[in-house]
Amino acid sequence: MILTRRSLVIGGAALLAGCDRIAVIPEARAILFKGEDIHRGLQRALMDRDRLAPEFDPNQRSRVFRPNGTRNPGTPAYNALVEGQFADWRLQVGGLVTHPLSISLPQIRALPQRRQITRHDCVEGWSAIGGWTGPTLRTVLEAAGLRDAARFIVFTCADLYGGEPYYESIDLVDAFHPQTILAWALNDQPLPVMNGAPLRLRVERQLGYKHAKYLMRVDAVSSLAGVGLGKGGYWEDRVDYDWYAGI
């Protein structure tokens, strides 16, 4: 299993130790201290990405969790899944993994579950607080076994925009963040269609558009170059949304 944050922090510490030993002449010291600031800043930024998003009490939940973007994929294939109460739905987990998986909803629910009440922040300027339940993405990725070359996780959805599925991607720091889950329940009820049934991503340290709804595929990739138009997400590729939407 690769945890790039850890190896980067260790790498940063090693760099600092190396700098101390060569700091003999004043000019070098000045440069060293600048370098040290940069390394400290980098280390802080990397550590910071593990910070937990705030969690809330049940009575703070929004009465209605407003939907945004697709409210119903409405394709024949999706309608058939809804009709069958998602009995025929499977999450495909593939790409750079040692054990590609095809997971049913009962199997998703049988994994160890995490529950969290968090605030969703949409880039369009609204927020909502909801309670989410599901396995961590980590649990699923560990079951599939990431290959060493994996660097990003790509999500492909059931809803189409101009004939193309919505897609998003995150790096492994977010993929392994403890609050990054594949949620099948909102406020203890199976996800409503408008909020992404049967399964959606919750990546709580990122803005709303990263939280892919209507999940069909999860793929590990080494680079985003071959994903969509290369910027890693439907809106990143088409409007000026940042790929890294950390909050």
Ligand SMILES: Nc1nc2c(c(=O)[nH]1)N[C@H]1C(S)=C(S)[C@@H](COP(=O)(O)O)O[C@H]1N2
């Ligand atoms: N598949 C898919 N996922 C999506 C979207 C979408 O249109 N399709 N919209 C995104 C945006 S912009 C937001 S703010 C949230 C909205 O989630 P909600 O509908 O549960 O409020 O879903 C995100 N995930």
Ligand SMILES: [Mo]
């Ligand atoms: Mo959004």
